[in-house]
Amino acid sequence: MEMEIVEKITNGDRRAAAKLITLVENNFNQAREILKKLYNYTGNALVIGITGPPGSGKSTVTDKITKILREQGKTVGIIAIDPTSPFTGGALLGDRIRMQDLSLDKGVFIRSMSTRGHLGGLSQATQATVKILDALGKDIIIIETVGVGQSEVDIVKVADTVVLISMPGMGDDVQIIKAGIMEIGDIFVINKADKEGCERLTTEVEMMLDLNHNSRWRPPVLKTIATDNVGIKKLLEEIDRHIKYLKESGELEQRRRESAKKEIFDLIQGQWKEILSTFVDNGFLNKIVNKIVKREEDPYTAVEKLSSVLVHSYTQGDIKNDRKD
Amino acid sequence: MEGKKIRVLIAKPGLDGHDRGAKVVARALRDAGMEVIYTGLRQTPEQIVETAIQEDVDVIGLSILSGAHTHLFPKVMELLKENNIEDIVVIGGGVIPEEDIPELKKVGIEGIFTPGTDTHDIIKFIREKVK
Structure with a gap:
């Protein structure tokens, strides 16, 4: 059954792939068995990340570079992430609006x-979806x-x-030297370059990058x-140049x-969360909580x-352990 | 945050540029906890069905105000059938005359919601249909 789905996907069945992505999102335990078998067929694709603030043009850039990649004969998978409402759990996913022309291309x-x-900035299912x-x-x-x-x-x-996309008019030069997002770009794109402030922003980003001495790659x-x-x-030429650099310098392997x-960390966290939730279900956690609230025990x-009990029962196989080796 | 989420494609087939209604519905479904994929104006039936496949949606909501519903809605149903897709609920909305509704239902559009519909009715309908 699992092998059948894997076969369909490796033969290019879009519907089987779409259904597996849904399964990863909704019920990872079921998807896991299929993903195990799928893993052998992965590792060939190059992964490009497009990030930047809301409205900076991520979807439009994605659309345009995909069109050129298609002209070059390459096939493209796109994972477009938008936020979930913290209040209702709902979401409005609108990235496709900028990619309408791509929807009938079987290579996309x-x-x-x-x-x-x-x-x-990603969803839990992102890494599995890359593999699918x-x-x-x-x-x-x-x-x-997400923006x-x-x-x-x-x-x-x-x-x-x-690829980190910014645009003019988003703040002063101190924003650019702050830690975080400005440190992760391999390629910086100033989109909406016809807007006022583009030259200044470009200079500021260049200056910020000139102060980084710890990398062989100057974005x-x-x-x-x-x-x-x-x-x-x-932009695509620069992406190619970066990929070449990654391969030649050995950094690609390091990144992988x-x-x-x-x-591994994400999966372990997910698995432990699940184990913990069984403790919630059977009331065990409540007993501990009661003790803590009554000051009979401190939370630390x-x-x-609790950790030593969990680790013990996990290694003893008391908790469902699906490793057979 | 695991668990089933209802995924809905809100699509506008045809050439009219009126997407106010589609956006209001999209927003209401979002607020009801669904994941709504909105694809913008002027979609062909082929684009709509291909998008529904890739996004693996439970529901397609078609909005049309140009009067071409008797042509475009059945076309979407036809393409779904060609692709052996039987598990997607299709609903329609927009300016649709009363006398056209039976015919649309006959080709498989399960619900038709005309102007004035309470968005709660649409939400309820979808929740009942998607189990």
Whole structure:
């Protein structure tokens, strides 16, 4: 059954891929068995991250570079992430509006996704979805993050190349030297370059980058007007140049290691959360909470004890442990 | 935050540029906790069905105010059938004369919501249909 789905996906069945992405989002435990078997068919695609503040032009840039990639004969998978409402759990996913022309191109697969409460600019399902689109045969996978502020930097651990899009008029030069988002770009794009303030912003970003001495890669700063297709070819050339640099310098492997590490941490957290929730279900956690509230025990000791109990029962196989090796 | 979320594609087939209603519905479904994919104006039936496949939606909501519903709605249903898709609920809204509704229902549009519909009725309808 799992192998059948994997076969369908590796044969290019878009519907099977779409359904598996849904399963990853809704019921990871069920998807896990399929993902295990899918893993052998992944690792071929290059992953480009597009990030930047809301309204800076991420979707439009994604649309335009995809069109050029298609002219070059490459197939493209796009994961477009928008935020989930913290109040209702609903989401309005509107990134496709800028990518209408791509919807009938069989060489392009677009999936809109909401964060579902996940912080960091991506959704929980992002890394698994990259693998699904990879196995579906896409050469390039573009992840468009949610519109970010200053600290949503998870993309740097998932993408091979991070394109950071800014635009004029978003604040003074101190914003540019703040820590966080401005540190993660491999390529800086100043979009809406026909707006006032573009030259100043470009200079400020260049100055900020000149002060970084710890990397062999000096990120280029490009100007684009994405809606008019201005500067997009150059952007793709720079992405190519960066990928080449990653391969030659050995940094690609290093980044993939980081990505694997992040995934392991995320998966372990997810699994422990689930184990913890079984403690909530059977009332065990309530007993501990009662003790803490009555001041019979402090929360720090309680957690120490709880952790050792959990680790013990996990290694003894008392808690469902699906590793057979 | 695992668990099933209802995914809805709100699409505007045809050439009219009136998306106020579509946006109001999209917003209401969002506020009801659904994930709403909005694709913008002037979509062909082919684009709508392909998008529905990639996004794996539970519901397609078609909005039309140009009068071409008797042509475009059945076309969407036809394409769904061609792709062996039977698990998507299709609903329609917009300026649709009363006398056209039976015909649209016959081709498989499960609900038609004309101007003046309370968005709560649409939400209720979707929740009942998508289990």
